[in-house]
Amino acid sequence: MKNIFFVFLFLIFLNSFSQEDTKAKYEVLVKDSIQVRPEPREGFKIFYTNLQNNIRITENVLNGRYRTKVSFIVDTDGALFDFKIVEETPKAIGLGEEVIRVLKTFPKWKPSAKKTYYMLPVTTVVENDFESEPKKE
Numbered sequence: 001m002k003n004i005f006f007v008f009l010f011l012i013f014l015n016s017f018s019q020e021d022t023k024a025k026y027e028v029l030v031k032d033s034i035q036v037r038p039e040p041r042e043g044f045k046i047f048y049t050n051l052q053n054n055i056r057i058t059e060n061v062l063n064g065r066y067r068t069k070v071s072f073i074v075d076t077d078g079a080l081f082d083f084k085i086v087e088e089t090p091k092a093i094g095l096g097e098e099v100i101r102v103l104k105t106f107p108k109w110k111p112s113a114k115k116t117y118y119m120l121p122v123t124t125v126v127e128n129d130f131e132s133e134p135k136k137e
Contacts, residue, residue, distance in 0.1 A: 038074040038112040047106075054102045057126055061093050067123045068096040070103070074116045078108035086119065095124060 040047035057066075069086040080103055085096035099122050 036110075036112055038078060038109045038116050040109050041078075041107060050106070051099070051102055051122070052124070054105070055095075055098050055122075055124060057093060057095070057098070057124065059128065061126050061128070063126050063128055065123060065125050066090070066093055066095050067121070068099055070096055070099050070120045070122065072103065072118055072120070074109050074112065074118060076111055076113065076115060078111035080104070080106070080109065095122065 042050075066089065068088040071082075071084045071086050072080050073082045074080055083100040083103065085100070088096040099120070103120075
């Protein structure tokens with residue numbers, strides 16, 4: 001009975017060491033797998049400002065809120081490619097195509113070790129100042 005008890009303690013002792021060893025290996029793997037996500041070289045705040053300033057909407061678009069989602073891939077060298085319009089409301093004004101046109105003019109991003117898929121939601125509010133008929137007083 002004493003031998004079985006010592007064997008049992010020995011197995012528990014070995015198991016505790018193997019768990020610590022596995023935990024240490026896991027922590028190293030997690031630290032090694034963390035990647036830096038690609039981002040615009042000037043930062044996202046300036047990126048969105050430049051995007052909004054360069055989007056051209058035709059003057060005959062009615063006032064309102066227009067939304068689109070454009071997906072693209074950031075390559076390992078920071079180049080943007082494989083642009084797709086995922087969603088557009090409404091499609092008639094061509095906001096998605098305009099966002100893609102503007103994105104193609106931007107410089108390369110800070111790259112990552114892997115190609116990274118991005119989904120970019122864009123909302124534009126159109127407020128045209130149409131000349132209304134002069135008020136009759």
